[in-house]
Amino acid sequence: MKILTEHIDVQGIETIDVFRKKxxxxxxxxxxxxxxxxxxxxxxxxxxxxxxxxxxxPMGMKWSFLxxxxxxxxxxxxxxxxxEPGTFKDHYLMMKSPHTxxxxxxxxxxxxxANTSYIYVRGELMYVVNILEKAIQEAYDKGLLGKNILGxxxxxxxxxxxxxxxxICGEETALLESLEGKRGNPRNKPPFPxxxxxxxxxxxxxxxxxxxxxxxxxxxxxxxYAKIGIGRSTGTKxxxxxxxxxxxxxxxxxxxxxxxxxxxxxxWCGGIRDGHKLKAVVxxxxxxxxxxxxxxxxxxxxxxxxxxxxxxxxxGFITGTMLxxxxxxxxxxxxxxxxxxxxxxxxxxxxxxxQCSPCREGTGWMDKVLYRIEHGKGRQEDIDLLVDVAKKxxxxxxCPLGEAASWPVAAAIRxxxxxxxxxxxxxxxxxxxxxxxxxxxxxxxx
Amino acid sequence: MKVTIDNITVDVAPGTTIMQAARQIGPHIAPxxxxxxxxxxxxxxxxxxxxxxxxxxxxxxxxxxxxLVPACITQIQEGMVVENTINEQVLEVRxxxxxxxxxxxxxxxxxxxxxxxxxxxxxxxEHGVSKTRTVEERNTFDPVDLGPNIKLNMNRCILCYxxxxxxxxxxxxxxxxxxxxxxxxxISTYIEKAIDNDFSGNIIDVCPVGALTDKTYxxxxxxxxxxxxxxxxxxxxxxxxxxxxxxxxxxxRVTARKNEWGEVKEFICNTCRFERKKTSxxxxxxxxxxxHNSVISANKYGANKITPAFPLKQAAEQYKKIDDNRDRSFLxxxxxxx
Ligand SMILES: Cc1cc2nc3c(=O)[nH]c(=O)nc-3n(C[C@H](O)[C@H](O)[C@H](O)COP(=O)(O)O)c2cc1C
Ligand code: SF4
Ligand code: SF4
Ligand code: FES
Numbered sequence: 001m002k003i004l005t006e007h008i009d010v011q012g013i014e015t016i017d018v019f020r021k022k023x024x025x026x027x028x029x030x031x032x033x034x035x036x037x038x039x040x041x042x043x044x045x046x047x048x049x050x051x052x053x054x055x056x057x058p059m060g061m062k063w064s065f066l067x068x069x070x071x072x073x074x075x076x077x078x079x080x081x082x083x084e085p086g087t088f089k090d091h092y093l094m095m096k097s098p099h100t101x102x103x104x105x106x107x108x109x110x111x112x113x114a115n116t117s118y119i120y121v122r123g124e125l126m127y128v129v130n131i132l133e134k135a136i137q138e139a140y141d142k143g144l145l146g147k148n149i150l151g152x153x154x155x156x157x158x159x160x161x162x163x164x165x166x167x168i169c170g171e172e173t174a175l176l177e178s179l180e181g182k183r184g185n186p187r188n189k190p191p192f193p194x195x196x197x198x199x200x201x202x203x204x205x206x207x208x209x210x211x212x213x214x215x216x217x218x219x220x221x222x223x224x225y226a227k228i229g230i231g232r233s234t235g236t237k238x239x240x241x242x243x244x245x246x247x248x249x250x251x252x253x254x255x256x257x258x259x260x261x262x263x264x265x266x267x268w269c270g271g272i273r274d275g276h277k278l279k280a281v282v283x284x285x286x287x288x289x290x291x292x293x294x295x296x297x298x299x300x301x302x303x304x305x306x307x308x309x310x311x312x313x314x315x316g317f318i319t320g321t322m323l324x325x326x327x328x329x330x331x332x333x334x335x336x337x338x339x340x341x342x343x344x345x346x347x348x349x350x351x352x353x354x355q356c357s358p359c360r361e362g363t364g365w366m367d368k369v370l371y372r373i374e375h376g377k378g379r380q381e382d383i384d385l386l387v388d389v390a391k392k393x394x395x396x397x398x399c400p401l402g403e404a405a406s407w408p409v410a411a412a413i414r415x416x417x418x419x420x421x422x423x424x425x426x427x428x429x430x431x432x433x434x435x436x437x438x439x440x441x442x443x444x445x446x
Numbered sequence: 447m448k449v450t451i452d453n454i455t456v457d458v459a460p461g462t463t464i465m466q467a468a469r470q471i472g473p474h475i476a477p478x479x480x481x482x483x484x485x486x487x488x489x490x491x492x493x494x495x496x497x498x499x500x501x502x503x504x505x506x507x508x509x510x511x512x513x514l515v516p517a518c519i520t521q522i523q524e525g526m527v528v529e530n531t532i533n534e535q536v537l538e539v540r541x542x543x544x545x546x547x548x549x550x551x552x553x554x555x556x557x558x559x560x561x562x563x564x565x566x567x568x569x570x571x572e573h574g575v576s577k578t579r580t581v582e583e584r585n586t587f588d589p590v591d592l593g594p595n596i597k598l599n600m601n602r603c604i605l606c607y608x609x610x611x612x613x614x615x616x617x618x619x620x621x622x623x624x625x626x627x628x629x630x631x632x633i634s635t636y637i638e639k640a641i642d643n644d645f646s647g648n649i650i651d652v653c654p655v656g657a658l659t660d661k662t663y664x665x666x667x668x669x670x671x672x673x674x675x676x677x678x679x680x681x682x683x684x685x686x687x688x689x690x691x692x693x694x695x696x697x698x699r700v701t702a703r704k705n706e707w708g709e710v711k712e713f714i715c716n717t718c719r720f721e722r723k724k725t726s727x728x729x730x731x732x733x734x735x736x737x738h739n740s741v742i743s744a745n746k747y748g749a750n751k752i753t754p755a756f757p758l759k760q761a762a763e764q765y766k767k768i769d770d771n772r773d774r775s776f777l778x779x780x781x782x783x784x
Binding site for chain 1: 491492493494495497513514516519539542543545546547549550579580581582583585604605607623624626627628629630631
């Protein structure tokens with residue numbers, strides 16, 4: 001079942017003519033000509049689609065929270081900052097089929113009553129900005145953007161804003177600050193963007209994938225969308241698969257397939273690269289807890305783990321993880337978990353905006369301790385110190401980057417404590433190039 | 447609106463924050479504020495030193511709030527119940543905040559002008575633990591001059607953003623901001639452009655630590671050896687209401703007057719602060735009120751007769767020895783972040 005990527009490999013799909021031949025912009029026609037904004041919102045609610053940017057908040061519910069005071073403009077902002085290590089799906093979609101996003105932007109803006117909308121694109125992706133701008137111009141030329149779209153009386157201007165080059169600008173309130181031309185520092189909440197967002201006006205911020213999916217929902221109905229998937233995980237999800245699999249890439253999966261299928265079936269990742277074994281998976285982008293092979297394939301109750309919000313988080317943070325943004329990083333037995341944790345730790349240290357003390361100082365501290373352990377200068381007490389620092393950051397910060405930085409460290413120690421201990425006990429061995437600890441009896445051990 | 451903080455109930459106006467309500471009750475209940483500064487719009491919410499537990503959100507919805515909330519920016523709801531000094535979790539987290547703030551702080555109090563009137567010292571004294579768990583090298587920055595009268599020692603900065611808001615809100619035109627991110631962020635004037643603005647000196651007074659200091663006062667005295675006196679003058683630019691800091695008969699420093707929360711009451715101009723340093727420039731109003739627990743109130747008799755040279759020298763020598771002997775063998779060289 002493909003919703004977003006059905007035509008993605010069609011020659012010339014990035015041009016408006018080919019896109020329209022494949023049925024593109026029919027959702028705009030349908031919504032603007034035959035539906036009221038509230039009816040559009042209602043379909044999105046019925047679809048049960050959850051935000052694809054990481055937190056998985058129900059999209060229809062978010063829309064219904066939007067404040068609608070008289071005489072105050074409202075905005076839709078598309079979050080295309082995609083900087084989470086391991087996540088590259090929005091990039092793929094925008095680069096290959098920019099009109100898929102633009103169509104969704106028009107439908108969603110109409111539903112929310114926004115007459116100006118923005119796509120905030122990760123600053124490093126200037127070529128994507130160019131692709132989008134070209135596509136937007138085409139849409140203006142065809143009367144799909146601008147004044148009185150398709151004679152419906154609805155006006156919409158759509159702008160692309162290149163980001164400031166910081167991961168933190170993907171956090172929705174930092175994004176809004178950056179969009180306003182300021183330093184991308186997250187705001188304290190409340191007030192939430194739905195009440196005071198861009199320029200202090202009511203604003204909805206949604207991920208690229210969330211917005212792109214609304215066209216299909218309007219064309220086929222929310223109920224149809226909700227039939228795909230399992231339980232509260234409806235529809236399809238783009239998964240960015242990377243690491244030691246045979247076929248890394250972006251896959252659109254129906255939510256609800258098993259993790260085992262996703263990793264091993266030929267339709268998806270095609271298994272672990274030759275001669276190697278699955279050791280661990282980071283299932284939803286660098287900030288979600290890492291899980292060892294046995295826990296990613298099956299929950300502690302022995303049930304098959306599914307690619308759904310609920311199943312991946314089964315077991316909480318003790319034995320579960322999160323679907324997050326769908327950045328699926330697969331590691332085989334050659335991966336040193338300490339090294340991997342250091343890489344993540346270093347990233348968050350580098351990307352903390354530095355506003356609040358727990359995250360600013362804590363991320364730097366964890367990075368330095370991890371660096372010592374990885375380089376053979378660890379002390380036994382460092383392991384518990386890391387756990388405690390992570391705990392002191394978590395929940396005490398302005399934005400979720402604090403948690404995003406703590407979870408990977410805490411989870412790596414929770415599931416691979418023996419590797420950290422081995423590094424500390426045997427620094428001469430651990431610092432040799434390519435050295436990896438092999439847990440005795442583990443399924444991945446050679 | 448009624449709110450209960452640490453089992454004491456007060457009546458406050460709608461829109462009041464937990465911090466303001468707690469301050470109404472008194473200093474023993476008020477959470478520590480390292481970044482919040484009432485006169486500065488939008489300040490607060492950053493240091494997390496004021497995190498408190500809300501055990502009941504409001505009368506209507508008496509559920510506890512899941513996370514600790516910053517008292518300085520969280521508004522009271524009717525019937526809210528808050529725990530500050532009586533909540534274990536709050537006190538534990540606060541210890542952690544002290545530890546974080548000190549992690550890269552140079553602890554050079556013996557040679558820091560702010561010592562004795564430093565919010566971080568007080569915060570640490572009241573909420574911190576006496577042992578450090580860090581063995582890492584501290585991040586360092588080179589000190590820079592922000593114009594002729596202000597020194598920035600970034601090593602001591604806790605990124606409270608008070609000076610940034612001050613520069614934004616009381617000086618005309620933005621004069622400085624924050625560059626870079628995380629623990630490598632720094633206060634900067636963007637390519638070290640000098641701050642020349644009649645009110646720029648106020649960033650010294652709002653700074654909770656010794657990151658911004660008055661160059662005309664640097665190393666002249668320890669604060670507890672000087673006597674604060676309220677004085678005023680007919681100034682065309684500002685209210686002219688200041689505090690003079692005397693050492694013997696000499697005015698060694700001029701600052702704005704502060705309220706009991708250490709917040710500037712009225713911002714003063716640079717002429718008053720940096721240039722009017724003679725008693726004859728001023729009309730003396732009387733001794734300033736100093737909080738009784740402040741070290742400034744100590745040593746007030748015969749302060750000018752004490753020669754600090756010997757004990758200070760001794761302390762510095764001992765400090766150096768301890769520092770030189772620190773075990774650094776486990777420190778691997780770190781790659782520079784940019
Ligand atoms: C540090 C940080 C980085 C984030 N980066 C992104 C991002 O690159 N793209 C994105 O869509 N959401 C990102 N988010 C989540 C957004 O804050 C927000 O929840 C999301 O854009 C909402 O869209 P959705 O409801 O459609 O998922 C990030 C959050 C945090 C805390
Ligand atoms: S948690 Fe980190 S990134 Fe988020 S506001 Fe605080 S310092 Fe900035
Ligand atoms: S220099 Fe002082 S006032 Fe400015 S941010 Fe740093 S600590 Fe705060
Ligand atoms: S005083 Fe409230 S967060 Fe700093």
